[in-house]
Amino acid sequence: MATPKKKPTKPTATLARSLRENAAAAHAAKLTRLRTEGTAAIERVRDLRARIEDDFLEIGQELATLNDPQVIEAMGYDDFAAVCTDALGMSVAKARQLIAVTTRLAPQLARSLGQDRAVALLSLVDATPEEDTPAEVWKATLTLPDGAKLDVDKATTAAIREAATMIRRHHAAKKPGRGRGLTVSPEEQAAATKIEKSIGRDQQLAGSTVTLKAGSKARGARVVIAVDLRLAGRMAKAVAKAVA
Template identity: 30%
Template sequence: MATKKLPKTLAESTRKKADAARARLLARAREDVALIKRRKQEITEAFYDIGEALLRLRKEPIPKLLGYDGFGELCSRGLGIAASSANDLIAIVTRVSRRDALKWGKEKTLALVALADATPAEDEPTAIDAKALEGLDPNKASVRELKAPAKAQRTVAKQKGAASRGRTSSAEERRVAAAIQTALRKAGVKTATVSAVATRPGAASNVRIEGVPFAALRLLRRALPAR
């Protein structure tokens, strides 16, 4: 039995409805793709924002003002995160600029911080000795690849009886460095990175200030604590 053809006007109407439905579906799909990209960026940026907030919460007497014995209890009871995880995020924001941290991501940034601390030189995550990197490009290397040289450096240091750099800087020195960095960034110097660089066991640390343009020296003077 021959199939009857739809009238031309009905066929055209059906086609237009199908095209319209396809267009709506495509538009929604594109919206979803854009949504996911935005949310992914928000997730990527969240760890740095959290680190900056943790840095502020760590300062005395804030934990006690909130009813906690210390920062560790604030993290575990008040925030539901391990103090070690909180300190990892704080290490990122006090030693790596937002731009670099977001470029590398949380895990790679932490791996570079660990590698910088493991080297005998006064390295920073953004400027690690080429020998310590063992030919790796930080921008291209995986987290796993970056952990290997850090482990090797710690093994060598242990064998020599040398402490890793960074373990000799005091909590107060790191706190002051973090406060200077926070003040600079609040003043608009978003690229500023300030860290306490240990020299040798028992000696005072040096202050390393990076990412501050000459035009912002006035802001730097304001950010420095009175001594």
């Protein structure tokens, strides 16, 4: 009995299958490349963290690589915060500071400032309403809301941070739409500044923020502190020292 002949595969079906296979292979290759890239960046950050003061720019560059959503997905993490905390043992706030220093400052200026001073300068740049570059602000003499003059390049890092905080609060107080009767007293502002200074003395709390919000005369102003949850206990101790 003769064996029935198989029907020839339609060219269009073969082409469609080939395209699907090629697309799947290309996607797999891309995931492999991104996973390798991300893994290498993690290892590089781990190696560099021991010399973070000297290599913070390189760390920022590697963190910028890890901040790519495609790299994050390829490595199996939910988001950039998970990469920072789970793979690197670093707060996401600190990581974003290093990325900002790397991407917003000229390398020569960043290296001359050092990590902490560079972060403080960017905080001041972001606080001022003018569209000045970091290099311009660094060489500027600013008039602060209280009338004092700040020669930025001659000021201490702490003074630059305090100036940024003062400018932010001054402009926040001038914004329209505040509720009637909401105020911040000089004593409350001084207390918030004291808390911020106490937090700033703890390097592990770098990247945490203190926001003073106006309140009614009966209730008083409110202070809102943003900190990584794992550092909440450490933050509580820093605040307790400030208000003791």
